[in-house]
Amino acid sequence: MKLKLMAIIGFFTVTIMNSESSLAQIQFGVFADCQYCNCETAINRYYRNSLGKLETSIHQFNQNKKIKFVVGLGDLIDRDIASYDSVNAILAHSKHRVYNVAGNHDFGVEKNQLEQVPEKLHLKQTYYSFIKKDWMFIFLNGNEITVNSNNPEIVKQAEVMLAKLKQENKPNTYEWNGGMSREQINWMEEQLQKAKNINLKVVLFCHYPLLPLEAHTLWNSKEVLAVLEKYDNVKLWLNGHNHAGNYAFQDGIYFVNLKGMVETENENAYAEVSLSDKEITIKGFGREPNRTLPIQ
8 A cells, every 4th residue: 555655656746747847947028120110111011000019019028927038139120219219118118128139220220320229229248148047048149240330340241241142142142131250159159068068958049040041041140050050958049030930940959030020010920938848839929920849
C-alpha cells in the first residue's frame, strides 16, 4: 500500500513538473510599423489611423498583468519629428516599459534633426540587451549603416554595400533598407556567447528581416546569419519593415516578421508573445496570426 501511494505521488509530481515547464516563463507585447504621421493615406497606409491602433494595442497590453514589457519593432513614425510627440503621448500610458528598435522611417526627418531621433525613441544606446528569467533579449540597430546619415563615412559604407548587392543581383538593393557594422555584429556575438555560458535562450529584435531573403531584408543578413547559426540557444528573431508580414525557420531559429500596423484602414496588427521551455506562443490581434512554435 505504501509503495502504491508513493507511485501515485511520484506520478502526480512528474505531471505537475511537466505542466509547469510548459507554462510561460515570460510574456511581452509587440507591435511593428505604427508609422504615424498627420498625412493623407497613400499605398494602403492609413497614417492618421495609427494613433487609434497604437492606443488599442497599449490598452490590451495593460490588461494583461503577465506581460513584463512591450517592444516596438521600428518605424514608430513615418516622417516629421513632431509625430513623435503624438505617439509618445500614447506610449506614456503603458503600464509596462516600452523598448524600441530604430526603423528606417524613424529617421525620415530633416537632416538637421537626425541626431534627435534616438532620444525620441528613448534610446540611450541604439543596440542593447537585458536578461529576464531564463531568456536574454537582444535589440539591434539595422540602420547603423544607411544612406540617410549626416556622416559621409557611413553613407559611403552604405553605397559600397548597395553596389555589392546589386552586382550579386540580390533582391534587397533598396536605399530604404540598412545594415549593421562589424562592431555591432561582434557585440551581438559576445551577447550570444554570454547567454550560452549561463544557459539562457535568446530572442533578438530588429526592424529588418534576415529570412527569407527578399526586398526588405537587412543588407548584410548573410553575415548576421553566419553568427546566429553557431548558437543553438538562439530561438527567435522578431522584426517588422515588411508590412505584409513573413515567416521562416532555419537552424532551430524562428524568423517572424510582424505585419505593419499602418496598413489597412481599420484592422489592427500586434501580438502578445509567451516564452516557455517547450514553445513560443504568439497570440495575434487583428491581421497578425496566432502561432505556436515548438522549441527544439
